[in-house]
Amino acid sequence: MYITITLQSDVPWEIPVNYNHLLQAAIYRHLSPEFADFLHNQGYIVDRRRFTLFSFSRLMGPHDYIPASKMLVFQNKVQLILSSPIERFIREITQVLLMEGIRIGSHCLRVTSIQTEIFKVDRSVIEIETLSPVVAYSTLLRPDGRKYTKYFYPGEKDFQRIISDNLVRKAKLIYGANLAFAPVSINSIGDFRKQIVLYKNTIIEAYNGRFILEGDSRLLQAAVDAGLGGKNSCGFGCIRPISR
Known part of the structure; x- marks a missing residue:
């Protein structure tokens, strides 16, 4: 909603x-x-x-x-x-x-x-636009054991994987933890725009644009309602379906 x-x-x-x-x-x-x-x-x-x-x-x-x-x-x-x-x-x-x-x-x-x-998702493919930029990241370890954050951009396999895994977890919370979901695919439409945001002294790399999401309609509904990608409650990944 x-x-x-x-x-x-x-x-x-x-x-x-x-x-x-x-x-x-x-x-x-x-x-x-x-x-x-x-x-x-x-x-x-x-x-x-x-x-x-x-x-x-x-x-x-x-x-x-x-x-x-x-x-x-x-x-x-x-x-x-x-x-x-x-x-x-x-x-x-x-x-x-x-x-x-x-x-x-x-x-x-x-x-x-x-x-x-209320946007009701009843299809397996939707087109969306970002109202705040989308973030996909992983926390990794350097050779010396220190942690660092790596951000991924649309088109990278890890961007797809992280976005999809994130949606599966959200859908489990919304629809039931014992459910199984196939991965979602996300593809950009035209050019996407990188945005650097400073959030409480942390630099975050995020992306604006239009995307095609394809997968289980419950996962797509989770993206529409709960946000796409990570750090949603920090102001990232708010999206809106585009009607055609």
């Missing part, structure tokens, strides 16, 4: 270009303390992996970029999209936002509308 939140401010407001952590904090702040603590510190666990099962888009609206300060200055209306298969997540954040508005960093914004939308 998707919710599209329309935000307004009477004056222009600015935010760092790397603002993922500010949006993430705002989302947790507008959930009940118990549920926010569960998602942040525990989450939903399968195959010894932890998932929060929500994703969010970039901020969408007219803005200017100030290179000297690396700030974005947004004008009047801005939209933010959140997606999750968890009914409690959608219910709680919708209720609180309608009553209180939202605070992003130091800025308090009015919530002028919230639209709910």
Whole structure:
């Protein structure tokens, strides 16, 4: 399920270009303390992996970029999209936002509308566009035993494998841990765009673009609702199906 939140401010407001952590904090702040603590510190666990099962888009609206300060200055209306298969997540954040508005960093914004939308996936092939960039990564060991993170780009076999394995785990959480799923294929349509995001002093490599997903419709539904790829609750992998 998707919710599209329309935000307004009477004056222009600015935010760092790397603002993922500010949006993430705002989302947790507008959930009940118990549920926010569960998602942040525990989450939903399968195959010894932890998932929060929500994703969010970039901020969408007219803005200017100030290179000297690396700030974005947004004008009047801005939209933010959140997606999750968890009914409690959608219910709680919708209720609180309608009553209180939202605070992003130091800025308090009015919530002028919230639209709910459900995309039902009933096919084995869908075309999607990214609303926030997709991440596929592995944590590896150097010869000296130190860990490092390797990011993969669309077209690499490891990108396909990681995306597919991630969706299988999400689908197990949503539909049942004992189910078996065949791998999903993901292929880019046209050019994809690399985006470097600084998240709490960590450099993350991610990719925007349009993609074709093919596989079990339940896996595709998991991608639409819970996000594609990794680090969804940090503001990556929010996608939208494209109708043709």
